[in-house]
Amino acid sequence: MEHLVRVKELTKNFGELVAVDHVTFEVEKGEIFGFLGPNGAGKSTTIAMLTTLLQPTSGEAYINGFSVLKDKDDVRRSIGLVFQDPSLDDRLTAEENLRFHARLYGVPGAEYQKRMREVLELVELWDRKDHIVRTFSGGMKRRLEIARGLIHYPKLLFLDEPTLGLDPQTRNHLWEYVIQLKRTHGMTIFMTTHYMQEAEYCDRIAIIDVGRIKALDTPAGLKKTVGDDLITVKPADMARLKAEIKEKFGLEATPDGEDLEIRVPDGDKFLPRLLHESETPIQTVALRKPTLDDVFIKVTGKKIRDAEASALDRMRNHHHGRRMHP
Amino acid sequence: MNGHSLQAITVVAERELIRYWRDKPRILSTMFQPLMFLFVFGSGLQSSLSRGNFGIDFLQFMYPGIVAMSIMGVAFFSTISTVWDREFGFLKEILVAPVSRTCIALGKMSGAAIIASLQGVVLLGIAPLVGVKLHWSMIPALYFFMILLAFAIAGLGLFIASVVRTIENFSVIMNLLVFPMFFLSGAFFPLTAVPKWMAVVSSLNALSYGVDAMRQIMLGEQVAAGALSHLVLRPVAADMALLVVFGLTFLFAAVIAFDRRN
Numbered sequence: 001m002e003h004l005v006r007v008k009e010l011t012k013n014f015g016e017l018v019a020v021d022h023v024t025f026e027v028e029k030g031e032i033f034g035f036l037g038p039n040g041a042g043k044s045t046t047i048a049m050l051t052t053l054l055q056p057t058s059g060e061a062y063i064n065g066f067s068v069l070k071d072k073d074d075v076r077r078s079i080g081l082v083f084q085d086p087s088l089d090d091r092l093t094a095e096e097n098l099r100f101h102a103r104l105y106g107v108p109g110a111e112y113q114k115r116m117r118e119v120l121e122l123v124e125l126w127d128r129k130d131h132i133v134r135t136f137s138g139g140m141k142r143r144l145e146i147a148r149g150l151i152h153y154p155k156l157l158f159l160d161e162p163t164l165g166l167d168p169q170t171r172n173h174l175w176e177y178v179i180q181l182k183r184t185h186g187m188t189i190f191m192t193t194h195y196m197q198e199a200e201y202c203d204r205i206a207i208i209d210v211g212r213i214k215a216l217d218t219p220a221g222l223k224k225t226v227g228d229d230l231i232t233v234k235p236a237d238m239a240r241l242k243a244e245i246k247e248k249f250g251l252e253a254t255p256d257g258e259d260l261e262i263r264v265p266d267g268d269k270f271l272p273r274l275l276h277e278s279e280t281p282i283q284t285v286a287l288r289k290p291t292l293d294d295v296f297i298k299v300t301g302k303k304i305r306d307a308e309a310s311a312l313d314r315m316r317n318h319h320h321g322r323r324m325h326p
Numbered sequence: 327m328n329g330h331s332l333q334a335i336t337v338v339a340e341r342e343l344i345r346y347w348r349d350k351p352r353i354l355s356t357m358f359q360p361l362m363f364l365f366v367f368g369s370g371l372q373s374s375l376s377r378g379n380f381g382i383d384f385l386q387f388m389y390p391g392i393v394a395m396s397i398m399g400v401a402f403f404s405t406i407s408t409v410w411d412r413e414f415g416f417l418k419e420i421l422v423a424p425v426s427r428t429c430i431a432l433g434k435m436s437g438a439a440i441i442a443s444l445q446g447v448v449l450l451g452i453a454p455l456v457g458v459k460l461h462w463s464m465i466p467a468l469y470f471f472m473i474l475l476a477f478a479i480a481g482l483g484l485f486i487a488s489v490v491r492t493i494e495n496f497s498v499i500m501n502l503l504v505f506p507m508f509f510l511s512g513a514f515f516p517l518t519a520v521p522k523w524m525a526v527v528s529s530l531n532a533l534s535y536g537v538d539a540m541r542q543i544m545l546g547e548q549v550a551a552g553a554l555s556h557l558v559l560r561p562v563a564a565d566m567a568l569l570v571v572f573g574l575t576f577l578f579a580a581v582i583a584f585d586r587r588n
Contacts, residue, residue, distance in 0.1 A: 051422055053418065076423060076424035087416055087418050088416065100340075103336070104334050104337060105424060148419075
């Protein structure tokens with residue numbers, strides 16, 4: 001497998017604060033790779049270094065084979081970037097924003113018209129191309145930023161918290177574009193998020209906390225490390241069902257109030273069997289599979305919300321924390 | 327400089343022009359200011375100064391200075407767009423592009439220079455009202471100096487924009503600089519007979535180079551040579567060289583300050 005991104009021992013210090021701490025990973029061609037972590041974990045700092053906006057303290061990183069330290073312009077040409085905060089000129093029209101970008105990236109004039117239409121149609125903004133961006137909704141601006149990030153045909157698209165501040169419907173819509181990009185264009189996507197739900201769209205996720213990668217795997221692989229699925233049933237007769245499960249499946253169920261809890265590796269396969277084979281009537285049933293939340297708690301020892309609060313404290317306590325990005 | 331760099335400079339400048347054109351209140355207010363200076367200030371002083379022995383009408387004297395001041399005001403103000411870009415996030419889009427910072431700065435300065443010089447050309451239209459006769463043959467030289475002056479001032483503006491953090495800070499520094507630069511530019515009174523300190527300070531003022539050159543070009547043929555020679559600081563060619571040096575110095579200072587910061 002070809003590695004489009006290679007990062008080795010990448011580190012960034014702001015004075016005494018270690019924002020990114022010896023991070024090493026690779027991103028394969030054609031995958032959606034996600035950085036999952038609380039605000040202040042070092043996600044955006046890593047992106048800023050990978051996109052040549054910030055000089056690393058130590059370590060190295062290669063994008064499309066180019067060093068982010070030495071071949072800045074080649075790296076810049078290889079990537080498209082959708083920033084966390086809005087970065088459009090809202091006094092210009094959608095088309096003017098694209099034209100500005102295309103010319104800065106040296107897209108030939110004849111080629112530009114074709115590509116402009118192509119990317120605007122992809123994000124369904126073609127009919128709005130001559131409208132001033134100020135009149136756009138948050139979701140439309142985001143889509144335009146994605147179109148802009150694609151017009152120079154990058155090898156890799158960075159999405160830094162792409163759905164921040166968008167309503168759930170727009171968020172889902174945006175994900176449709178991203179997945180379409182991967183499927184039909186074979187685009188490699190590097191994204192950051194602190195929404196667990198969104199991390200599920202990724203092929204592989206790196207969980208990052210306090211500047212370090214705590215775990216890196218597919219969403220399914222990560223969840224496996226947490227443990228088994230949890231089935232909770234409310235039987236009419238607790239003792240009888242407990243005994244029956246022991247007898248038929250060889251499993252030890254644990255009572256919890258009026259409920260009985262059973263831990264199994266493949267809950268979705270086990271549950272139908274249980275319902276089919278048990279003779280004790282069951283009143284309610286619930287299946288809970290491990291979530292990325294559980295994974296996060298396991299690898300970092302805290303909930304993402306709490307991690308967020310402590311990361312913000314860490315930054316606030318540090319003078320340079322607020323000056324991390326241009 | 328290759329084709330791509332040139333393309334980048336052009337598109338950065340083009341964006342400045344589009345933004346300027348869409349901001350009609352700004353166009354009106356920057357047009358109004360020099361007219362106010364000329365008619366209120368100029369007419370007020372004209373009557374009291376007419377008894378003196380200048381050998382030149384005060385409005386005639388002041389007019390080239392007002393044109394230069396207006397160019398400076400517009401060019402300076404245009405560079406605020408860089409601070410604006412920073413505050414509204416657009417700067418990141420520019421910084422991550424595969425284009426050198428020098429090209430970006432040159433584009434910004436060119437945009438400011440074009441806007442300011444266009445406004446200068448409009449102001450040339452009122453020359454007959456203040457008794458200055460312009461000849462077509464003067465226009466190329468005047469336009470050349472307008473561009474040069476605007477470019478130098480835009481360099482200074484860009485340098486400040488690359489050091490300050492907010493639009494408010496930029497405005498404060500701009501106001502702090504603009505009035506001393508106006509008053510020590512030679513637009514209101516000749517700098518040939520001023521105290522030593524004032525001569526030294528004004529010799530560092532790019533606006534005074536522009537005023538000096540434009541006054542010689544505009545008035546050279548309609549004022550007695552003797553009267554003009556009392557008002558002139560240096561040859562036009564020297565003014566030109568100083569403007570180029572001033573502009574380039576601040577261009578590079580801005581690029582360095584920018585790189586340091588980001």
